[in-house]
Amino acid sequence: MTAFSPLRKEPGTQALPTLFAIQRNLSLHGDVVSAFSSCVKKLAENSAALEVFIAFAEGSDQGMRLAAVWPEGADAGIEGGQVRMGRTPCGLALEKEDFVSQGNEGGLLDLEAPIWSEKSIAGIVALVLPAAAPMEAVDLASELLRWTAFLIEEALGLRSAIAQRLRNTEREASWDLSGKGSTYLSAGAETKTVEGETPGGEEMSYCGILGSSTAMKEVFTLIEQVAGTEATVLVTGESGTGKELVAKAIHEKSTASKGPFVAVNCSALPETIIESELFGHEKGSFTGATTSRLGRFEAAKDGSLFLDEIGDLSPTVQVKLLRILQERSFERVGGNRVIRTNARIIAATHRDLTTEVEKGSFREDLFFRLNVFPIHLPPLRERGADILLLADYFIEKLGTSTGQRIKRISSPALDLLMVYHWPGNVRELENCIARAIILSTDGVIHSYNLPPSLQSATSTGTEPLSSFDGAIARLEKELLVEALKIERGNSALAARRLGVTERRFRFALQKYKLDFRSYRTKL
Numbered sequence: 001m002t003a004f005s006p007l008r009k010e011p012g013t014q015a016l017p018t019l020f021a022i023q024r025n026l027s028l029h030g031d032v033v034s035a036f037s038s039c040v041k042k043l044a045e046n047s048a049a050l051e052v053f054i055a056f057a058e059g060s061d062q063g064m065r066l067a068a069v070w071p072e073g074a075d076a077g078i079e080g081g082q083v084r085m086g087r088t089p090c091g092l093a094l095e096k097e098d099f100v101s102q103g104n105e106g107g108l109l110d111l112e113a114p115i116w117s118e119k120s121i122a123g124i125v126a127l128v129l130p131a132a133a134p135m136e137a138v139d140l141a142s143e144l145l146r147w148t149a150f151l152i153e154e155a156l157g158l159r160s161a162i163a164q165r166l167r168n169t170e171r172e173a174s175w176d177l178s179g180k181g182s183t184y185l186s187a188g189a190e191t192k193t194v195e196g197e198t199p200g201g202e203e204m205s206y207c208g209i210l211g212s213s214t215a216m217k218e219v220f221t222l223i224e225q226v227a228g229t230e231a232t233v234l235v236t237g238e239s240g241t242g243k244e245l246v247a248k249a250i251h252e253k254s255t256a257s258k259g260p261f262v263a264v265n266c267s268a269l270p271e272t273i274i275e276s277e278l279f280g281h282e283k284g285s286f287t288g289a290t291t292s293r294l295g296r297f298e299a300a301k302d303g304s305l306f307l308d309e310i311g312d313l314s315p316t317v318q319v320k321l322l323r324i325l326q327e328r329s330f331e332r333v334g335g336n337r338v339i340r341t342n343a344r345i346i347a348a349t350h351r352d353l354t355t356e357v358e359k360g361s362f363r364e365d366l367f368f369r370l371n372v373f374p375i376h377l378p379p380l381r382e383r384g385a386d387i388l389l390l391a392d393y394f395i396e397k398l399g400t401s402t403g404q405r406i407k408r409i410s411s412p413a414l415d416l417l418m419v420y421h422w423p424g425n426v427r428e429l430e431n432c433i434a435r436a437i438i439l440s441t442d443g444v445i446h447s448y449n450l451p452p453s454l455q456s457a458t459s460t461g462t463e464p465l466s467s468f469d470g471a472i473a474r475l476e477k478e479l480l481v482e483a484l485k486i487e488r489g490n491s492a493l494a495a496r497r498l499g500v501t502e503r504r505f506r507f508a509l510q511k512y513k514l515d516f517r518s519y520r521t522k523l
Contacts (some may be wrong), residue, residue, distance in 0.1 A: 001139065007375060009152075010131050010229045011143060011147050012140070012143055014140060015140060015143050015144055015147065016212075017046075018042055018043070018045075018046040018144055019144070019147050019148070019151065020419065021042050022038075022039050022042050022043075022148055022501070023040070023149055023151050023415070023419060025038040025039060025417070025429065026039070026151060026152065026155040026417060027155070027411065027414060027415050028411065032057055032152065032155045032156055032159060035066055035068045035155075035415040036056070036068035037068045037411065039054060039068065039148060040052040040053070040054055040068045040069065040070040041066070041070055043125075043127065043144055043145075043148060043157060044070045044071075044147065046138040046144065047127065047129075047137070047140060047141040047144055048129055048130065048133050048134075048140075048141060049128060049129055049141060050108070050128045050129065050130065051069070051070065051071070051074050051089070051127070051128040052069065052126070052127055052128075053066055053068070053069050053070075053074075053089045053090055053125070053126040053127075053128075054066070054067050054068045054069075054123060054124070054125050054126075055067060055083045055089075055090040055094075055124045055126070055314070056115075056122065056150075057121040057122055057123060063082055063083070064082075064083040064090070064094065064123065064124070065081040065082055065083065065119075066083065066089075066090070067082040067123070067305075088104065088110050088112075088126070088128075089104070089110065089112070089124075089126040090112060090124035090126045091124075091329035092110060092112050093112035093113055093114045093124050093126070094114065094124055095120075095184070096118075097114060099111075099112070099114075099142075099145075099146060100112045100113075100114045101138075101142065103131050107131045107132075108129065108130065109129040109130070109131050109133065109138065110126065110127075110128055110129050111126065111127045111128075111138075111141055111142055111145050112124055112125070112126040112127075112145075113125050113126075113145045113146050113149040114149065115147075115149045115152050115153055115156070115215060116153055116200070117153065117156050117160075118214065119214075120274040122153075122156060123152065125145055125148050125152070126145075127141050127145055129141055129146075129246065134156030143191060143353040154384040154418070155158060156209065157213060157384065157385030158384065158385050158387075158388055158418070160212075160385070161212050161263065161385050161386070161388060161389055162388065162394055164204065164212065206220040206223070206249060207223075207240060207245075207248065207249035207252050207253065208245055208248065208249065209246065209249060210244045210386070210389055210390055210393055211383060211386045211389070211390075212223070212385060212386065212389065213348045213383045213384070213385040214384055215378040215382055216378070216383060219246065219375060219377060220376075222373075222375050223246065223249050223250055223253060223375070223470060224253065226250065226320055226373045226375075227249075227250050227253030227254045228253070228254065228255065228342065229275070229373075229424045231372045231373045232325065232345045232346070232347070232370055232372045232373065233247075233250055233345075233346045233347070233372070233373050233374075233375060234310075234347050234348070234349075234370045234371050234372070234373070234374045234375070235247060235346065235347070235349075235352075235374075235375050235376075235377065236348070236349060236350070236353075236374060236375070236377070237348075237350065237376055237378070237379070238350055238377075238379050238423075238425055239350045239424070239425065239427070240380075240424045240425035240426055240427030240428060241378070241380070241425045241426060242377060242425075242426055243308065243348040243350075243377060243379040243380060244263060244306065244308060244348070246348075246375060246377060247261075247263070247304070247306040247308075247346040247348060247365070248261060248306075250304070250344075250346055251303070251304040251306075251344070251346070252341065254304065254344060256303050256343075256344045257266075257302050257303060258302070258303075259300070259301065259302035259303025259304070260299065260300060260301075260302075260303035260304075261300075261303055261304050261306065262296050262299050262300040262303065262304070262305050262343075262404065263306040263308060264296050264306070264307060264308065265308045265309055265314050266278065266307055266308060266309045266310055266313050267308075267312035267450055268309075269310035271314050271316075271317075274313070274314070275316075275317060275320070275333050276289075276293065276295070276299060276333050276510065277295060277296060278295050278296050278317070278320075278321075279295040279297060279320070279330050279331070279332055279333060280292070280293050280294045280295030280297075280298055280332040280334050281293050281295075281332050281333035281334050281335070282333065282334040282335040283334070284334065285332075285333050285334020286333070286334065289334070292332070295332065297324065297330060297339075297341045297343055298339065298341070299339070299340065300343035300344075300376040301342065301343060302342060302343075302344055303344070304343060304345075305343040305345055305440065306343065306346045306347075306348070307321075307345065307346070307347045307348070307475045308347075308348050308349075309348070309349055309350070309351075310347040310348065310349045310370065311349040311350075311351035311353055311356055311362060312349075312351075315363070318362070318363045318366050319363070321366060322363065322365060322366045322369060324341065325345065325366075325369040325370070326369070328340055328341055328342070329341065339450055345370075347370050353367050353370075354367075359414075379422065379425055380422040380425040380428075380429060381421050381422050382425055384418060385428070387418060388409075388414070388416055388417075388418075390426060390429055390430075391409065391417060391429065393435055394429065394434070395409075395431050395433055395437065395445070396434040398430075398433060398434050399437055402437060402438070403445060404437055404438075404443075406437055406443055406444070406445060407443040407444060408443075408444055408445075409445045410442070410444055410445065410446050410447065412446070412447035413436075413445050413446055413447040413449065413450060415447070416447050416450055416454045416455070417429075417432075417450070417454070420453075420454050423475070427490065432450055432451055432454065433445075435449070435450070435451055436449040437451055473512075476508065476512075477512045477514070479498060480494075480498075480505075480508055480509065480512065480514060481514065481519075483495075483497045483498050484514070484516055484519040485519055488521050489516050489517060489520030489521070490516075490520075491505060491509070491516040494516070
């Protein structure tokens, strides 16, 4: 399992408190390894584990050793704490490079999950359960194990990004003082030299796209591979992930970079004028067409045309677009002259076009014409290592524009930023930082400066004071009392109001020791 493996979108309710506590411990410790002791303890307290191990490779020359165990002193007979490949504990996942669930001769069940850093295994999390443990306990332990490995991967990536940022800052200062070159800050990018590289050596941005996570590096590689060709590119991803930035990067890296980059949002144009906008029109072709007008395809000559939200095009326009992709020619609205185009076509959509094709709202032949080279942008929730980098950039960018200097983000605020699921992706993060900067009064972004959607019960001190069953019981009793009050003690009418049988209603009254006669009135 890597940090971007297809985990379930959300962990189960039973696992959430444990995972939140583990994530908080990882955030509060400057060194990830120092948080392992509390992590194994949390795993042991909230699972049926007999033993818990975390192994970690602190150096390639030292190999992988046990970094934390529970209970204390449980080394499973490993001499010197050195993990051996293919042997328990921790060696099974190290050998298979994947999650392992395997019984052993001692009547025990070994669960192991690898911790990935970049493209290599940095550690292993392992639990030992009784072989006779209920399936529910095994499922919960497996879920906790996988998500703990994921959280450690995120923490390692975050600290790596912070360390890289610090190195870049130090290098940048010496770079400016040495007078070897000037620097500039491009829109959406980290500080870069005029040659286009970050002073620290390793690029943290690419053509204005900020990111150092593995998922974004894969996107950058795809851009490099396709930019030099003439292939049509389809950029997919949720709203707010930066699809237009990817299109601009492809344009800048292509042979059409000297030509114009023309962007059009297909969903923002009314269907009555979208043909005129894309293909242009001749004078007198419709009411109000007093002059001839160039369309976007003509305007993008020798350059690139970016068709955003291509999935919102009407069937009529889809047919004409298909012809352009096939024959590289079109006619203006009201004209009969064939115009050829050499514009590089880059399309983007947040819709699942495969589903749209199945529903019949998008042409299958057009989909295959557009889907020559697909590039999928990962949502921000799968780029945990980039959240702090993006937040830091937006603080610098927005703080400069508002004249307000933000020194740092508090640890509670950082916790909220890291655990939030970001349905609005990078755009939502920018808006959250903009709001926090406005509300900050001491140069620090606190948790209470962030929008209510990011707040949690822990950050606001509103954690539930009772168990789930207790809260349900209070609500059930309150409904019974309210129904009896409204129906003036008539239990039959009260039961009907609540949509239950009289028998079930009377059982509930007995459970909470309520007397329906006490709610009768003389009116």
